[in-house]
Amino acid sequence: MAVVVILPKQGQSVESCIITEIKKKKGDTVKKGDILFSYETDKASFEEESPTDGVVLECFYNDGDEVTVLLSMMVIGQPGEDFASFLGNSAPAAPAVEVAASASDATPIVEAAPVAPAAVVASAVKETASFVSPRAKNLAATEAIDAAQLAGSGPNGRVIEKDVQAVLEKRPKLTPLGKKIAAEEGIQPTSGSGLAGMAKSNDLVPLVNAVYNVDFEDKKLTNMRKLIAKAMHSSLQNSAQLTHHLGADARRMMELRKKIKKAMDAGTLTTNITLNDMVCFAVIKALKKFPNVNSHFLGENIRLFNKVHLGLAVDTDRGLMVPAVRNADDLSILGLANQLKEVAGACRKGAIAPELLSAEAATFTVSNLGAYGVEMFTPVINLPQSAILGVNTIVPRPKDLGDGVYAFVPYIGLSLTYDHRSLDGGEATRFLKQIAVEIENLELDIF
Amino acid sequence: MFDLMIIGGGPAGYVAAERAGHKGLNVVLFEKNKMGGVCLNEGCIPTKTLLYSAKTYENALHGDKYGVYGDNIRFDFGKIAARKDKVVRKLVAGVESKMKLHHVTVVKGEAVIQGRSPKGLEVTCNGESYLGANLLICTGSEAFVPPIPGIAEAGDIILTNREILALKEQPTSMVIIGGGVIGMEFASFYNSLGTKVTVVEMLPEILGGLDFEISAMLRDIYAKKGITYHLNAKVVKVEGTSVIFEKDGATESVSGEKILVSVGRRAVTKGFGLENLSVELTRGGIKVDEKMRTNVPGVYAAGDVTGFSLLAHTASREGEVVVNNLTGRTDVMRYDAIPGVVYTNPEVAGVGLTEEVAKAKGIAYKVAKLPMAYAGRFVAENEGGSGLCKVLIGEKYGEVLGVHMLGNPCSEMIYGACMAIEQEMTLAEMQEVVFPHPTVSEIFKETIFAF
Secondary structure, three states, X not given: XXXXXXXXXXXOOOOEEEEEEEOOOOOOEEOOOOEEEEEEOOOOEXXXXXXXXXXXXXXXXXXXXXXXXXXXXXXXXXXOOOOHHHHOOOXXXXXXXXXXXXXXXXXXXHHHOOOOOHHHXXXXXXXXXXXXXXXXXXXXXXXXXXXXXXXXXXXXXXXXHHXXXXXXXXOOOEOHHHHHHHHHHOOOOOOOOOHHHOEOHHHOOOOOEOOXXXXXXXXXXXXXXXXXXXXXXXXXXXOOEEEEEEEEEOHHXXXXXXXXXXXXXXXXXXXXXXXXXXXXXXXXXXXXXXXXXXXXXXXOOEEEOOOOOXXXXXXXXXXXXXXXXXXXXXXXXXXXXXXXXXXXXXHHHOOOOHHHOOHHHOOEEEEEOHHHOOOOOOOXXXXXXXXXXXXXXXXXXXXXXXXXXXXXXXXXXXXXXXXOXXXXXXXXXXXXXXXXXXXXXXXXXXX | OEEEEXXXXXXXXXXXXXXXXXXOXXXXXXXXXXXXXXXXXXXXHHHHHHHHHHHHHHHHHOHHHHOOOOOOOOOOHHHHHHHHHHHHHHHHHHHHHHHHHOOOEEEEOOEEEEEEEOOEEEEEEOOEEEEEEEEEEOXXXXXXXXXXXXXXXXXXXXXXXXXXXXXXXOOOEEEEEOOOHHHHHXXXXXXXXXXXXXXXXXXXXXXXXXXXXXXXXXXXXXXXXXXXXXXXXXXXXXEOXXXXXXXXXXXXXXXXXXXXEOOOEEEOOOOOOHHHHOXXXXXXXXXXXXXXXXXXXXXXXXXXHHXXXXXXXXXXXXXXXXHHXXXXXXXXOOXXXXXXXXXXXXXXXXXXXXXXXXXXXXXXXXXXXXXXXXXXXXXXXXXXXXXXXXXXXXXXXXXXXXXXXEXXXXXXXXXXXXXXXXXXXXXXXXXXXXXXXXXXXXXXXXXXXXX
């Protein structure tokens, strides 16, 4: 009895996934538990195991395809088994991308399974190429223009002589040698450096360097890159964000850090508490005092949260991820340190629960570039959150210690980007100052 | 306030002035000497006038080959020189009238660049100050006399192109240091008149940069006419009328009544305030881009002062590029179709790549060559003469890459090859061009069909 393997829906908001690798191809024998294919959502990657022993009778998609969740990926059964009945003849032969829009609710497997793979459909569309009139064809051939690529203005979109002439008017006159090379290599000049602006053969090859060939590579964006790009761009376009910078005296934190190291060496402390953990701890305390910052700006209203769900920007091989530590205000410093380590680790392994990655999962985000020596930056808000804190490196700064005594004191830089639609400068500054106060007066109950 | 100020009235300066004036620009041109520059006064024109006298004399001497006999054939050196001066005067006057026709203000005197003021670029001349929006530097070049021991002491035995043109009497013997274009043209002239000529060249072949095979053929022709050559010869000393040189490890000596030094030319970049503008120089001259712009905005250079392609026709075209860009027509200088001509008898003319350059640059080419005798007209007019036409085309597409000829009157027909190269014509187009029959130019067509 053949089994249909569907693409699982990972998390409520996931509508489609990218197939990263098909590991078992059509005809391969599989055992229960073998990895059939791997796929990635916007922020995490997964592998799908075979539910049964058998042979891959059919595989509907290829590496790199974007597939709507809950669609059939593979059919596994015994060789020669008829599995057509599983697929259902009612399913429309539509490319997966088109289905994606309507498939957000769980569609029954059998109905949604495409009979024909997307590639076949795509090539069928391409075959309806435009018709080129003989006169247009002749002129295009002598002038080294690919007439089939032109948008025709004749009846039924036919490419006629006038269309080729229109291209010629825009193009500089081409030398005989230029025409030969243009026809052979399918390139057109954009400017002419020859007689009276005539395009010469060397005007045809501006993109190709003789030594390095093309000096760039067009790489398709990963799904994750696309999502980051979209989120970041939309954040800057759709909010009124600006950044305040302020320094906090880091002597207290550094003293605690020393104590922690000592305690760890002595074995009385097993969890390493980093500077970032301490900053996050201070931030949570400050957030409890400024509920307006711990919010989502939703256009018509502002959602103020009773709990702090702290987002942490994590740099991974696949790009930026921002997992949330839920109910972070309930945690002790040890609990917070452990949870932050756990979510960051899960992101790097690609094993984070997708729901923790959505921007809605966190109420406020911390992005720490201090370890890289960054002295000041303007983090971008993870909308709909109202603010994000950038944590910078520690630099020595002169400080008045009283009685005209000045000394260099270590300061940690804090960069708060806030959405001016949610918060005003005064409140944002007071909040930022509060973080500094919390950092400067940090108490940890671990010693 | 002038739209364009030009320093130097040679083929770069006066042509630029003429074109700019024609397009309605307000132009001032400074010339410290005579209009026309080296080309008109000490180069192209006077030498060609002299060479035509020599050619006429030679034709008369050898008329018997054509069944024409003359008795008591002789020449008058003074008259030859006087006619040369007359031709130069006439052409200088012609340039001056062109300047008037195009409303160019010509200032005779030494111009000095003062720098840039808030009102514009400033040049002074004869105590007056001139302001302009743009400045074109066409100060040209001068003969380079290398510091060979004894050369200064030799006094007026030593000649450059300037002094040799002012000679009142024909020397009985002459040593020419440097067998380039200038050296070979004077060698040709004096050889025709019967002066004993010796050419000392440092390189393995005369006419460096031209097609090697054709240069060797020309050398053979003149060796038969009586010129002595010393190739691979490095001049180490001059002792009065003697030139001492090293060749293959041995020291040899030749002497002549006069010694012509024609080893090269140097761009003139000093003495006119160029340093007041901080214009960037290369080893050879003023650094320019493909639009003849220097590093200083509004300041351009054209002609020999750029230090490369030291030819009058290059200079004129460079001047035109400047004017075109100033008057709203985008134009760039191209050097791949600049013809080179040696006005010996027979003439040498070439344009584009030589086999030597193509090989050095790793350009895949095919070559075809035919003796000039394939053109009927050449046979009719050159009894016992030989010549060569060589055409280089691209291996893949058959575009004309270079054309090189030896034989009269190739100087007059090389421009056809220039047009072919400028337009990147290939064999297919060339084969459809109709050449007049019977002309020597048909050799180009014949060679095209030899592929």
